[in-house]
Amino acid sequence: MTASRTPDAAEVQPFALVPVAAIAGTLAVVLTALSGRYGFHRDELYFLVAGKHLAWGFTDQPPLTPLLAHISTTIFGNTPMGLRVLSTLTAAATIFVVALIARELGSDRRAQTFAAVCAAIAGFPLGIGHLASTATYDLLAWMVIGLFAVKLLRTGDGRWWVAIGLSTGIALENKYLVVLPLAALLIAVLIVGPRPVLRSWWLAAGVVTAALIAVPNLWWQATHGWPQLTVAGGISEDDGTENRIMFIPLQILQLSPFLVPVWVAGFVRMWRSPTLRWSRAIALAYPILCVIVLAVGGKSYYALPLLLILVAAGATPTLAWLARGRTAVRRSLVAAGVVLTAITSAIIALPILPPSAVNAVLPINPEQGEQIGWPALTAAVAEAWQQIPEPDRSRATIFALNYGEAGAIDHYGPAHHLPTPYSGHMSFIDWGPPPNTQTGPVLLIEQEPTQYYESRFGTCHQVGTVNTGHSVDNEEQGTHLTLCTGPTQPWSTLWPSLRRYY
Structure with missing residues (x-):
C-alpha cells in the first residue's frame, strides 16, 4: 500500500x-x-x-x-x-x-x-x-x-x-x-x-x-x-x-x-x-x-x-x-x-x-601531489635496473612495496624495457607471484628501508633514490631503490608473507 x-x-x-x-x-x-x-x-x-x-x-x-x-x-x-x-x-x-x-x-x-x-x-x-x-x-x-x-x-x-x-x-x-x-x-x-x-x-x-x-x-x-x-x-x-x-x-x-x-x-x-x-x-x-x-x-x-x-x-x-x-x-x-x-x-x-608550487595546497588536498612524479620514478627504476648484470636480468624481479609504484612501472615501464612489476600490496598480491624460476636479483622499491622485506631478499644495498624533479612533498619523493641478491625462498613459498593491506 x-x-x-x-x-x-x-x-x-x-x-x-x-x-x-x-x-x-x-x-x-x-x-x-x-x-x-x-x-x-x-x-x-x-x-x-x-x-x-x-x-x-x-x-x-x-x-x-x-x-x-x-x-x-x-x-x-x-x-x-x-x-x-x-x-x-x-x-x-x-x-x-x-x-x-x-x-x-x-x-x-x-x-x-x-x-x-x-x-x-x-x-x-x-x-x-x-x-x-x-x-x-x-x-x-x-x-x-x-x-x-x-x-x-x-x-x-x-x-x-x-x-x-x-x-x-x-x-x-x-x-x-x-x-x-x-x-x-x-x-x-x-x-x-x-x-x-x-x-x-x-x-x-x-x-x-x-x-x-x-x-x-x-x-x-x-x-x-x-x-x-x-x-x-x-x-x-x-x-x-x-x-x-x-x-x-x-x-x-x-x-x-x-x-x-x-x-x-x-x-x-x-x-x-x-x-x-x-x-x-x-x-x-x-x-x-x-x-x-x-x-x-x-x-x-x-x-x-x-x-x-x-x-x-x-x-x-x-x-x-x-x-x-x-x-x-x-x-x-x-x-x-x-x-x-x-x-x-x-x-x-x-x-x-x-x-x-603544489606543496602550498597539500595540507588541504594531498591528492594534488600524488599526480606528480610517476614518470620520474619509473625512469629512476629503469636506471637502477641497468645496474643488474645483463645475463641476470632475465631472472630478476621488480618488487614494489605499494600499488602506486607498481602501477606506475606497469604503465610507464614498457617504454624503458622494464619487466612487469610485482607487489604484495592490496590486490597486487592476487596477481602474483613471480614464477619460481625468477631466482635472480630483486630490485626493491621502498619509501624507507624496510627490514621486514629486505630480509626476505638476501643481501641488499641501495642503488638509487627517486627525485620527482619538482621537490613535491608526496609519498614517493626520496623513495629508496634497493638491489637485493634474490629471494630467500621460492616465490610461491615466500608470497603469502609479502601481503600488505595498507
Whole structure:
C-alpha cells in the first residue's frame, strides 16, 4: 500500500534545465581542459592494472571503479585525459542532481541555479571530479540516493524505497561507505520522523533490491576472508587520530569556507520551516553522520556529500536574504563569495599551479601531489635496473612495496624495457607471484628501508633514490631503490608473507 502525500510538503517548482545544463557543461569543459595536467594519480595507476584483472571484487574495493576505468581508457585512450572522461561526465551529472534536490525542497529556478553554481565551485566536487576515483562515483551515488530519499519523505510514497535500494546496490558495487549516510538517515527518521515511511513493505523491497545487486561482490569478499574489512580497520588504526583532529577544519575547508553560510542556512531552513517539516530527518542526518565518522576514525570527506544537500536547501534562504535590506551590498557580498570560492577551490582542487608550487595546497588536498612524479620514478627504476648484470636480468624481479609504484612501472615501464612489476600490496598480491624460476636479483622499491622485506631478499644495498624533479612533498619523493641478491625462498613459498593491506 502506498502512503499518502505528506500534507505540508513543499510545492515542486519547474526545473531550471537550461541554466543548470550550462553550469554542468561549463564544469565539464573546465575539467576536460585540465584533465591532462600533471599526470595519473597513484589510485588511477592502480585502477588501470585492476582493469586488466576484472573480477567481482578486489582486496580493498568493489569492482565498479576499475571496470569504469577500463571502459573509459578502452574507448577514449590510455591517458589521463582518456581515463577521466567518465569521471568528468559523472561530476557534471552530480550538478544536475544537486539542482534536482533543491527543486524537491521547494526552490524556484533561480535557487536551483544558485545551488548548481555552489556545487560546481565547491572544492570537494571539483577535486574528485578531476580524478577517476571511487569517491567520484560515490558522490554521484550519494546525491542520487539523497534525491530519492527527499522524494520519499516529501511524498510519503513508499515506492521510492525501491529506487533507493537500486541506487544503493549499485553504490555498494563501488564503495561500502554508502551504508553510513543511510544509517544516519534511518536513525534521524526514527528520532524526528516521518516514521510511517519505515512501516511500508516497500522498505523490504528496497533492501532486497540492494542486496541482490551487491551479492556478487559480497560473495567475493566472503570467499576471500573479507579483506576489505581488514583494509578499513588498518586505515582507521593508522589515521584515525589525525582524521578526528582534522575533521571539523576539513569539513569547512574541503567544501569552501565561503559556502558555510549557505549550508548553515539550509540546515536551519529544513529544521524550522513549516513547509519542510518532513525534511528535518535529512538535516539531522548530517550531525549524526559526523558522529559516526568520528567514532570510526573515518576521513573527513565521508560526511561532505550530505553538506551538498544542505547547500541545495540553503539556496532559497540565501537568495531571500539578498532581496532584503541593503540589496546592493548583499549582492556584492554574495558575488564576492562566489568568485572567491571558485578561485580558491580551483587552486586547491585542480592542477592549476605549476608542480613546483603544489606543496602550498597539500595540507588541504594531498591528492594534488600524488599526480606528480610517476614518470620520474619509473625512469629512476629503469636506471637502477641497468645496474643488474645483463645475463641476470632475465631472472630478476621488480618488487614494489605499494600499488602506486607498481602501477606506475606497469604503465610507464614498457617504454624503458622494464619487466612487469610485482607487489604484495592490496590486490597486487592476487596477481602474483613471480614464477619460481625468477631466482635472480630483486630490485626493491621502498619509501624507507624496510627490514621486514629486505630480509626476505638476501643481501641488499641501495642503488638509487627517486627525485620527482619538482621537490613535491608526496609519498614517493626520496623513495629508496634497493638491489637485493634474490629471494630467500621460492616465490610461491615466500608470497603469502609479502601481503600488505595498507
